[in-house]
Amino acid sequence: MNKKIVLMGYMSRMPIAGVIWQHLHYIVGFQRLGFDVYYFEDTTSWPYDARKMTITDDCSYAVEMTGKLAKDHGFKWGFRAAYKRPAETYGCDPQTFNQTLAEADAVLNLCGAQEMTEHVRKAKCLVYVESDPGLEQIKLAKGITDTIHYLRSHHVHFTFGENIGREDCPLPVLEGIQWRPTRQPVVIDFWKQERAPASSDFRITTVANWETKGKDIVWKNKVYYWSKTFEFLKFSDLPRAVKAKQPLRWEMATDMSADPASDGLFRRQGWVLSEPHEMSAEFSRYRDYIQSSDAEWTVAKDQYVSLNTGWFSDRSACYLAAGRPVITQDTGFANVIPVGAGLFAFRSADDIHKAVDAIVSDPAKHAKAAEALARDYFDAEKVCGKMAKEIGI
Secondary structure (H helix, E strand, C coil): CCCEEEEECCCCCCCCHHHHHHHHHHHHHHHHCCCEEEEEEEECCCCEECCCCEECCCCHHHHHHHHHHHHHHCCEEEEEECCCCCCEEECCCHHHHHHHHHHCCEEEEECCCCCCCHHHHCCCCEEEEECCCCHHHHHHHCCCHHHHHHHHCCCEEEECCCCCCCCCCCCCCCCCCCEEECCCCECHHHCCCCCCCCCCCEEEEEECCCCCCCCCEEECCEEECCCCHHHHHHCCCHHHHCCCCCCEEEEEECCCCCCHHHHHHHHHHCCEEECCHHHHHCHHHHHHHHHCCCEEEECCCHHHHHCCCCCCCHHHHHHHHCCCCEEEECCCHHHCCCCCCCEEEECCHHHHHHHHHHHHHCHHHHHHHHHHHHHHHCEHHHHHHHHHHHHCC
């Protein structure tokens, strides 16, 4: 009999493209390892309707989207709208939902997004998978009770902060919690595409939330910021400053409408800004956007950079899988993932200049290297298989 694994996260209540792909890679990765895979959510929060771009108490879009993904990819699912009184369960009956959580060989809390509800607590092996390192480690060090209780309710802890515990990462490690390094799994064949002939402009793109709030934190008299905004602003002049052997098109799919000053600045500097909402609502368009690019350039959140966490972006991993080279802000990930061919880490504008020059000088070489890195370091069966082994299932 196959081992049973339940994946829990926020794909149903936040059905935007990046989140869907992030979760789907785990689902299919564990399926291909031979597990019986279930995807559940048990939430007291209203879901987001990506079509209407609003939070709502109507979960019909969440249910429709999850049901379609489950049909297309052959996994069982359940969504419990615990915010309703009484709670309503979709995808399976309430008894099956509860029994599956209790009997599963492991329940993975992806991105640490699942609330600690009554039936989640009953899981015999509850696994925390942290995609955003830094914040929780600092909360633990500050002795924040809710965080301590929440994390200690899990039996195994994984983190995308692959440098945590190393001398070059200042994040504290609380006794009793072992942070196991992991990274985003990617199903490589989802992204494989024959490379189209390059246009006259070499198109360097990324997809980003312009501003995120609510998770800045002070530690040892220093503020560590959650939003990428400040990091992007440091490099706003790239289209003017970086010269290459062929014309470059610097493009960002992001919404700066709430920050007109920054919107104007980036446009004056030569950036092409495109609306992200359609690709957020239709996750196949997100893949199309990445595949139509020649490379990615992006930054990382201050918390990842300043604390040298070793974090690496799930979106950048998709660029690599599509054979698109990546130039990304250095978080210390070069300790575990090689750089210099297909992948470049930068701290300064000069680093970016050199990376762009290398890629444009030999795009075929770096496209091939990017895909090789994806296969060697992000392949879903490898990443999920290592997790399963460490969990003991």
